[in-house]
Amino acid sequence: MNAAASTPPDAPDERVPVTLLSGFLGSGKTTLLNRLLRSPVGAGIAVVVNEFGELPIDGRLVESSQDEVLELANGCICCSVRGDLVRTAHELFERRSRRLVGRLRFDRLVIEASGLASPGPVHQTFRLDDQLARQTRPAGTVTLCHAGLIESQMAEFTEAAEQVGYADVCVLNHTDGLSSSALDAAEASVRRVNALAPIHRAVRADVDVLALLDEAEPTEERWQLFDASGTATSHTDSVVSYSLVHDGALDIHRLKIWLQFVAARRDWRIMRMKGIVRTATRTEPTVVQAVHQYLEIGPGAGAAPERSILVVIGRDIDEDVLRDGWSRLLAGSS
Ligand SMILES: Nc1nc2c(ncn2[C@@H]2O[C@H](COP(=O)(O)OP(=O)(O)OP(=O)(O)O)[C@@H](O)[C@H]2O)c(=O)[nH]1
Numbered sequence: 397m398n399a400a401a402s403t404p405p406d407a408p409d410e411r412v413p414v415t416l417l418s419g420f421l422g423s424g425k426t427t428l429l430n431r432l433l434r435s436p437v438g439a440g441i442a443v444v445v446n447e448f449g450e451l452p453i454d455g456r457l458v459e460s461s462q463d464e465v466l467e468l469a470n471g472c473i474c475c476s477v478r479g480d481l482v483r484t485a486h487e488l489f490e491r492r493s494r495r496l497v498g499r500l501r502f503d504r505l506v507i508e509a510s511g512l513a514s515p516g517p518v519h520q521t522f523r524l525d526d527q528l529a530r531q532t533r534p535a536g537t538v539t540l541c542h543a544g545l546i547e548s549q550m551a552e553f554t555e556a557a558e559q560v561g562y563a564d565v566c567v568l569n570h571t572d573g574l575s576s577s578a579l580d581a582a583e584a585s586v587r588r589v590n591a592l593a594p595i596h597r598a599v600r601a602d603v604d605v606l607a608l609l610d611e612a613e614p615t616e617e618r619w620q621l622f623d624a625s626g627t628a629t630s631h632t633d634s635v636v637s638y639s640l641v642h643d644g645a646l647d648i649h650r651l652k653i654w655l656q657f658v659a660a661r662r663d664w665r666i667m668r669m670k671g672i673v674r675t676a677t678r679t680e681p682t683v684v685q686a687v688h689q690y691l692e693i694g695p696g697a698g699a700a701p702e703r704s705i706l707v708v709i710g711r712d713i714d715e716d717v718l719r720d721g722w723s724r725l726l727a728g729s730s
Pocket residue numbers: 419420421422423424425426427428454510511540569570571572598599600601668670685686687692
């Protein structure tokens with residue numbers, strides 16, 4: 397089915413472009429999304445954020461008013477919460493028609509996929525639903541890559557290779573601290589998987605976002621690729637997400653020490669930690685961000701949450717030991 401075929405040739409295309417932000421865990425999707433939202437087109441963007449973890453964190457890290465950010469947590473929109481994506485998109489368009497979304501009618505939808513989602517099925521979801529196929533048009537996939545990790549991630553995780561393979565444009569992010577030869581090697585590994593997509597090197601996703609949106613507009617050949625691939629959603633099943641919660645304040649010093657210890661454990665494969673927590677000494681939230689062993693802890697915007705949430709994603713993690721460490725942290729915080 398092709399909704400565009402029923403549109404007269406000279407009629408304006410009123411379908412809302414859908415841009416997908418893809419990329420492995422911690423590659424910089426939310427960082428790029430925030431740049432988009434701060435850009436001149438930001439006010440017209442509605443956002444759907446999808447998270448692998450059970451509890452949503454990213455929605456609070458996106459710099460937009462809450463009713464423009466819809467969250468789909470606890471699974472990937474390419475498979476387990478694919479139906480929720482359709483329902484959420486219908487809800488957005490319903491609210492749009494009643495002018496309930498944000499300051500303006502949104503004129504672009506940006507979807508931040510989870511770090512383990514495959515882009516093909518996500519785009520295909522919008523083409524297979526009659527109503528969404530009439531209301532939206534595909535505007536491409538931007539894939540973020542962690543320059544220091546992408547080669548090993550693609551070797552180990554089919555999801556990472558698929559994300560690069562489907563990209564209409566790649567942002568080779570996290571380039572800070574890498575030598576030019578390491579950067580060339582990272583770029584070459586991306587190029588081996590995707591021969592066509594422009595590749596932009598960046599630190600903290602600092603790219604020309606308007607040019608990026610234009611560049612991401614896909615070609616017809618690429619749509620044939622999506623059509624052929626839409627339903628394949630096999631996931632690396634040993635990656636697990638744990639959610640740790642606490643209704644109260646944490647001791648920030650103990651929290652830092654424990655997180656450093658967890659991030660540095662060699663017997664666990666910590667791939668990503670993120671959290672928004674209340675600490676005893678701050679009125680604002682404390683934001684935890686870790687990509688592999690690189691850990692950042694700093695103040696966030698707004699008021700501290702009532703409930704502290706920390707999500708830990710990785711492989712070979714002993715859940716009992718993790719939860720025991722969290723309990724000890726809480727006991728020492730009160
Ligand atoms: N050093 C460095 N840190 C970065 C860069 N880009 C993003 N970060 C940091 O890396 C962490 C992860 O960035 P996010 O934008 O949340 O990554 P993400 O892809 O949205 O993460 P998930 O949604 O969990 O997969 C955050 O602490 C960012 O501030 C970069 O180029 N260099």
